[in-house]
Amino acid sequence: MAIVRLRGPLEKLAGGPEHELEGTTVSEVLQALEREHTALEGWILDERGIIRRHINVFVSAEPATADTAVGTDDRIEILPAISGG
């Protein structure tokens, strides 16, 4: 299973920084994360199932999208994007 790593408020809502989850794509893994930790619902994926605009996802340190394939040994990082002003 892939490991999802969370920080900040996401870590708090999920009750910890690392979570082992099933899924063959980023989208599937994030949906599994929401199912397992319902308090996270809507924080990473919006109602359409789209990753929020200012959240970046990395799969084993490479920038990823919702459709990026995920292997069993992959580490998925969920990080706030560089933004502000």
Add this chain to the structure above:
Amino acid sequence: MTEVLVGTRKGLFALDGQPGSTFDITARFFEGETVDYAMRDPRTGRVLAAVTSPFYGPRIWYTDDLAAGAWEASRGVALPKGGDAALRRIWVIAPADDGATLWAGGDPGVLFESRDGGATWELNRALWEHATRPQWRPDSGGLSVHSIAPWPGHPERLALGISAAGIWLTDDGGATWRHGNDGIVADYLPEETRANAIDLCVHHLERAPARPERLFMQFHGGVYRSDDAGGTWTDIAAGLPSDFGFPVVVDPADPDSAYVIPVTTHDRVVPDGRVLVWETRDAGATWTPHGDGLPHEDAYLQVLRQAFAGTGEGPELELYFGANSGEVFGSGDAGRTWFEVARRLPPIASVRADRRGQCAMLAK
């Protein structure tokens, strides 16, 4: 003592003070996030805040202990999953007149209802699935339910202001909705299309509690009054320096009262660099400017639709407004004189005031 909750682009500020002098900033929450609206429910004392995180989206938070900052995230403030739309922002939160219900309006043109003081919310399906929705158009700020006007004594009756989809009315608690747009003139549309226009850019709507069938409305070019519960509208902007503006406040004790802060049409700041609050006490027949204590030169402020509010009533009506410059001004005498409440806050999105003790009195 009066509490003023100020929602800004960089968090929520809680201010406390006495009218006539600068208020203390007693707390700041949601640093770095836009607080679009914050209010204290007068029935329970609970504080609710509509917060749009740049990363994690819009959410309503609530706390029963503001001093402790023990905020909890509300549940259910979202559109149906798997659709083609996502919630962009919550613009307003308003208590109904039944002791328990809260309403929240947002973008894209949505209304939520809570029956547990704001802990959980449910989308109003009748408005969301309204047959005319495909014709609704956003303005530059989005497609926004930004004004909610409950009817004292009749919680099933409600008026909404939507940019840019006009006035919507319900008499059955939101089960069905109808338009209330007769008499509104949208001069930004071709003349031949105005009669049946649905894309009406309401800027703000307030009900006169002492005469609930009366509503005041600041429109995108026009200030209007309705005396038939929002069915038809009469332009009452004659006498104002500009018919453009955003907020409206009423004196709860006087149904003939309304306060507006006109801005110029072209650049949307106060005219001539002078800040003036305009008051009517005859339902819009005449208007009187008040500027004693407000900046009277070289001031180019904009006051947004949720950034003007009152607490109390009659001669002791307190008024507060905040500007995009980060200044907050207040009046303890129904607008006759003004003082600086706070300065150098981030750009201000909303202001709501609560004279201390009023919550407890109303809750009894």
